[in-house]
Amino acid sequence: MSGDDATPAVGERRWVNWGLGGLAWITALVFFFPVFWMVLNSFKSEQDANTSPKLTFDPTFDRYREVTETAGGLLSFGEALMNSVVIVLVSTLIVLALAIPAAYALAIKPVGKWRDVLFFFISTKFLPVVASILPIWILARELNLLNTRLVLIVLYTAINLPLAVWMLRSFFVEIPRELIEAAEIDGARLRGQLTSVILPIAAPGIAATALLCVIFAWNEFFYAVQLNPVEGSTVPVWVTTNVSTRGEFLAKLSAASVLACIPVVLAGWIAQKRMIRGLAMGAIK
Amino acid sequence: MSTTLRPRVGRVIPPRTGRSPLSDSWRRRLPLLPALLFAILLTQVPFVLSVYYSFTDWTVVPPGPREFVGLDNYRELFRDEAFGDAIVTSIQLTVFPVIAALVLGTAFAVLLDRKFFGRGVVRTMLITPFLLVPVVIGLIWKNQMFHGLYGVVNWVIERLGGTPVEFVSEHPTLSIIITLVWQWTPFMMLIMLAGLQSQPSDVIEAAKVDGAAPFAIFRQLTLSHLRPYMELGILLGAIYLIQVYDQIAVMTGGGPGSTNVPYYVFQRSIGGGWQFGLASAYSIVVVIASIILATFALRVLSRLLKGEAAA
Numbered sequence: 001m002s003g004d005d006a007t008p009a010v011g012e013r014r015w016v017n018w019g020l021g022g023l024a025w026i027t028a029l030v031f032f033f034p035v036f037w038m039v040l041n042s043f044k045s046e047q048d049a050n051t052s053p054k055l056t057f058d059p060t061f062d063r064y065r066e067v068t069e070t071a072g073g074l075l076s077f078g079e080a081l082m083n084s085v086v087i088v089l090v091s092t093l094i095v096l097a098l099a100i101p102a103a104y105a106l107a108i109k110p111v112g113k114w115r116d117v118l119f120f121f122i123s124t125k126f127l128p129v130v131a132s133i134l135p136i137w138i139l140a141r142e143l144n145l146l147n148t149r150l151v152l153i154v155l156y157t158a159i160n161l162p163l164a165v166w167m168l169r170s171f172f173v174e175i176p177r178e179l180i181e182a183a184e185i186d187g188a189r190l191r192g193q194l195t196s197v198i199l200p201i202a203a204p205g206i207a208a209t210a211l212l213c214v215i216f217a218w219n220e221f222f223y224a225v226q227l228n229p230v231e232g233s234t235v236p237v238w239v240t241t242n243v244s245t246r247g248e249f250l251a252k253l254s255a256a257s258v259l260a261c262i263p264v265v266l267a268g269w270i271a272q273k274r275m276i277r278g279l280a281m282g283a284i285k
Numbered sequence: 286m287s288t289t290l291r292p293r294v295g296r297v298i299p300p301r302t303g304r305s306p307l308s309d310s311w312r313r314r315l316p317l318l319p320a321l322l323f324a325i326l327l328t329q330v331p332f333v334l335s336v337y338y339s340f341t342d343w344t345v346v347p348p349g350p351r352e353f354v355g356l357d358n359y360r361e362l363f364r365d366e367a368f369g370d371a372i373v374t375s376i377q378l379t380v381f382p383v384i385a386a387l388v389l390g391t392a393f394a395v396l397l398d399r400k401f402f403g404r405g406v407v408r409t410m411l412i413t414p415f416l417l418v419p420v421v422i423g424l425i426w427k428n429q430m431f432h433g434l435y436g437v438v439n440w441v442i443e444r445l446g447g448t449p450v451e452f453v454s455e456h457p458t459l460s461i462i463i464t465l466v467w468q469w470t471p472f473m474m475l476i477m478l479a480g481l482q483s484q485p486s487d488v489i490e491a492a493k494v495d496g497a498a499p500f501a502i503f504r505q506l507t508l509s510h511l512r513p514y515m516e517l518g519i520l521l522g523a524i525y526l527i528q529v530y531d532q533i534a535v536m537t538g539g540g541p542g543s544t545n546v547p548y549y550v551f552q553r554s555i556g557g558g559w560q561f562g563l564a565s566a567y568s569i570v571v572v573i574a575s576i577i578l579a580t581f582a583l584r585v586l587s588r589l590l591k592g593e594a595a596a
Contacts (some may be wrong), residue, residue, distance in 0.1 A: 031467075032413060035417070102316060126578070218418070221418070243424065268416035
């Protein structure tokens with residue numbers, strides 16, 4: 001929240017300011033409504049959810065209990081959560097392990113043609129998933145990797161690597177050159193420079209990068225459902241198992257959806273300012 | 286590291302004898318190589334394989350031989366009416382959401398680019414849809430907003446005196462477009478907000494002192510400053526939206542008006558068709574469209590990057 005008002009508005013200007021502020025609030029409330037409604041529905045009984053929209057009801061946690069305790073399909077919530085956590089964390093760590101040295105070679109001691117390399121990385125992000133899914137599926141089948149965590153770890157690393165390189169470079173460029181040179185004179189090699197100077201200074205930027213990788217990996221559905229449709233699958237796939245063709249399911253689906261979205265939404269809310277930069281891909285400040 | 290001055294960094298310097306085995310330029314490249322190799326292995330190699338598949342006739346289930354057929358798959362592509370429909374749907378599902386999200390996102394960014402009570406909360410609410418799992422976005426819009434009997438949108442329509450609409454089955458394209466606009470507006474808003482906040486304030490102040498009307502300032506100064514950001518938003522949005530899959534899968538599961546090209550590729554291959562050769566040829570079309578978009582996107586990015594270097 002922004003407390004201090006920089007420009008003291010007078011007379012007519014103040015009313016315009018109030019009006020625009022009010023308009024922003026109304027817009028936000030309308031825009032946010034589907035999320036609010038989803039959370040509300042998750043605390044309803046199926047009977048209250050599957051009727052003409054109503055705001056008053058007896059709130060209950062039963063839907064959360066149902067979706068976490070019973071497995072609608074082959075995949076239980078616990079399994080999906082474990083898969084997601086392992087896949088997302090391991091792939092993000094690999095991304096950082098690959099991207100931090102690469103960003104060093106693009107920002108701090110730039111290789112020749114660093115601009116071309118940077119653009120190569122980002123151009124791989126522009127290659128549509130359909131262009132590679134069929135060979136990857138064939139390969140995963142040949143290597144018996146379908147329905148394993150490993151295949152998604154590798155693919156999510158590939159998805160996030162270009163973005164991480166791009167973002168980390170933009171954070172590394174801002175590190176004062178003198179600090180790195182000082183470490184260099186002290187005889188620090190790459191590893192020493194990284195641990196003593198670069199990582200501490202760029203820590204917030206690295207955290208923002210890691211967070212964005214986590215968000216994209218957590219939300220990914222296409223690879224997860226194509227390559228791991230059954231037991232090796234992740235939370236987004238589990239959400240879809242809560243849709244049933246028989247009987248009412250909206251309240252249960254809402255509870256499952258809230259559970260699936262909470263980690264990323266909370267993380268995104270906390271880090272939104274840094275993410276603004278991240279999403280602008282570091283090229284824009 | 287060497288302490289001697291090198292005339293030019295980054296050029297391939299012939300290896301010298303009597304020094305460390307790695308020349309300076311290779312030492313610089315070394316940290317880059319793992320990431321570079323990984324990216325090439327996971328993106329370029331499968332792509333080349335896809336191109337190769339696209340020249341073959343290959344049914345995977347039941348397993349059949351892979352025969353080289355040259356351009357037959359690409360000829361088939363022109364005869365396939367369903368593929369034509371998928372292209373039209375792809376264009377609709379890309380162009381309309383990008384434009385609508387950009388317009389809304391710009392409007393939201395302008396509203397947010399001033400100080401008012403609770404601005405942080407408002408921004409938080411506005412970015413939330415972009416953080417949601419896309420599958421969840423599709424499912425909650427279908428089942429709680431668009432539902433024919435209990436949907437909130439239909440409730441509003443009825444209060445306004447209209448008749449309820451079965452959105453997803455009657456207007457599949459529009460339904461998916463609305464969810465995509467909802468998902469992508471925050472992304473556009475963030476990019477435009479970054480643009481607005483990078484605007485030099487002294488120019489605006491000078492225009493105000495000269496007595497320019499707020500709207501004229503917005504149109505003549507702000508919009509021209511925002512142009513590269515708009516271009517970036519359009520291109521990045523288009524590149525992602527051209528390959529939308531999640532919403533289609535959970536809202537309609539494909540069908541007239543909602544099967545875009547990537548979904549069609551999936552239907553003809555892993556989704557049950559198992560014709561990997563033909564499907565690969567179809568996927569190459571998406572790649573070509575993306576390459577065209579990406580070429581422009583990279584040009585815009587490059588311009589912004591040069592601006593950063595100059596600043």
